[in-house]
Amino acid sequence: MSHHAGRHFLQIPGPTNVPERVLRAIDRATIDHRGPEFGLLGREVLEGMQAVFKTRSAVVIFPASGTGAWEAALVNTLDAGDRVLMAETGQFATLWKNMATRLGLQPEFIPGDWRHGADPAAIEARLQRDDKHTIRAVCVVHNETSTGATSRIAEVRAAIDRARHPALLMVDTISSLGSIDYRHDEWRVDVAIGGSQKGLMMPPGLSFNALSDRALAAAKQSSMPRSYWSWEEMLVANKTGYFPYTPATNLLYGLREALQMLLAEERLENVFLRHQRHGEATRRAVRAWGLELQCVEPAEYSNSLTAVQMPAGHSEVAFRKVVLERYDLSLGSGLGKLADKVFRIGHLGDFNDLTLLGTLAGVEMGLALAGVPHQAGGVTAAMNFLATGTNEATRTIRTAA
Numbered sequence: 408m409s410h411h412a413g414r415h416f417l418q419i420p421g422p423t424n425v426p427e428r429v430l431r432a433i434d435r436a437t438i439d440h441r442g443p444e445f446g447l448l449g450r451e452v453l454e455g456m457q458a459v460f461k462t463r464s465a466v467v468i469f470p471a472s473g474t475g476a477w478e479a480a481l482v483n484t485l486d487a488g489d490r491v492l493m494a495e496t497g498q499f500a501t502l503w504k505n506m507a508t509r510l511g512l513q514p515e516f517i518p519g520d521w522r523h524g525a526d527p528a529a530i531e532a533r534l535q536r537d538d539k540h541t542i543r544a545v546c547v548v549h550n551e552t553s554t555g556a557t558s559r560i561a562e563v564r565a566a567i568d569r570a571r572h573p574a575l576l577m578v579d580t581i582s583s584l585g586s587i588d589y590r591h592d593e594w595r596v597d598v599a600i601g602g603s604q605k606g607l608m609m610p611p612g613l614s615f616n617a618l619s620d621r622a623l624a625a626a627k628q629s630s631m632p633r634s635y636w637s638w639e640e641m642l643v644a645n646k647t648g649y650f651p652y653t654p655a656t657n658l659l660y661g662l663r664e665a666l667q668m669l670l671a672e673e674r675l676e677n678v679f680l681r682h683q684r685h686g687e688a689t690r691r692a693v694r695a696w697g698l699e700l701q702c703v704e705p706a707e708y709s710n711s712l713t714a715v716q717m718p719a720g721h722s723e724v725a726f727r728k729v730v731l732e733r734y735d736l737s738l739g740s741g742l743g744k745l746a747d748k749v750f751r752i753g754h755l756g757d758f759n760d761l762t763l764l765g766t767l768a769g770v771e772m773g774l775a776l777a778g779v780p781h782q783a784g785g786v787t788a789a790m791n792f793l794a795t796g797t798n799e800a801t802r803t804i805r806t807a808a
């Protein structure tokens with residue numbers, strides 16, 4: 408392979424670019440995970456993760472991909488054969504549903520068109536009909552990474568409340584945590600699932616569950632077999648900052664650094680505003696190109712990624728190949744039934760105005776090079792928005808802090 412000068416643009420919606428500071432933090436000798444220094448590190452990152460999830464309840468950290476934390480959510484709280492209500496928002500919701508089936512649960516999938524978030528009214532209607540309360544959990548993907556649609560979790564919570572239904576609420580925040588506002592306690596979510604490699608600006612390898620008192624009570628009753636994923640021993644060891652088995656020590660050094668950046672330096676509310684601005688700038692570019700957004704509901708536009716439809720008869724695989732070879736820019740592929748129909752621009756994590764403009768320039772030049780019908784001017788539309796945009800709002804929040 409020939410050498411590409413300059414930085415590779417990793418603009419898939421996760422894994423995202425890891426800041427130099429986080430890489431340097433990871434690049435240290437591994438310490439004794441039963442020694443005194445580790446206990447401090449463990450407590451610090453567990454507390455930091457509570458702040459990121461906006462919860463006072465426990466958070467657990469697994470040395471695993473996000474998929475592991477999906478499994479942990481299900482096997483710690485449910486019993487074999489339990490009915491779970493899931494919303495078909497896209498490929499990630501589908502994978503989580505397939506996992507539930509393989510684990511011996513009975514998922515019921517509320518159909519969706521892969522262009523919207525979960526429908527709170529449909530969830531409410533289904534729960535209203537479940538007068539015997541056989542549905543044990545409602546599972547929703549907060550930010551559907553295959554489509555760029557964000558589900559309205561506060562409204563899903565309100566729908567469950569209106570139905571007076573006792574089902575647990577489980578939310579996958581893997582591609583929203585640290586980029587789109589998520590409020591675990593305020594929305595009374597029982598189990599949240601997170602991953603390190605998206606908004607948290609970390610390499611892959613850590614995943615998270617944020618719990619609630621109801622989730623802990625359900626865990627006491629639940630009879631599904633579990634060992635590695637069990638919260639029980641994890642929570643006992645975590646009290647003093649330790650883990651029941653070897654944690655991913657070096658990744659936790661990196662997490663401590665990323666939490667310092669997100670919570671103490673930039674601060675979460677500013678992080679969310681930054682992502683909101685970049686989401687809007689990207690959507691303006693897509694419209695200027697004359698291309699269509701996969702997400703059709705403005706209230707559900709994702710601020711961490713944008714999925715763009717290819718014009719009929721044009722392949723996203725061929726387009727992304729041109730962009731990678733010519734500009735050293737990686738874009739996200741179409742997933743599941745959107746394969747070869749949609750490409751995705753990741754604009755989350757360690758990302759600023761010029762990273763976005765470089766990315767959009769790569770897309771615009773790539774569209775021309777690959778012969779994809781479009782209009783020029785997407786980069787200009789984004790630039791115009793970024794020059795005026797919501798800088799003012801961002802500044803107001805910063806100074807009010």
Ligand SMILES: *Cc1c(COP(=O)(O)O)cnc(C)c1O
Pocket residue numbers: 421472473474475499548550551552579580581582602611
């Ligand atoms: C990335 C992602 C996953 C899968 O996470 P892995 O770390 O690849 O296991 C699940 N859900 C959503 C919403 C994601 O974005």
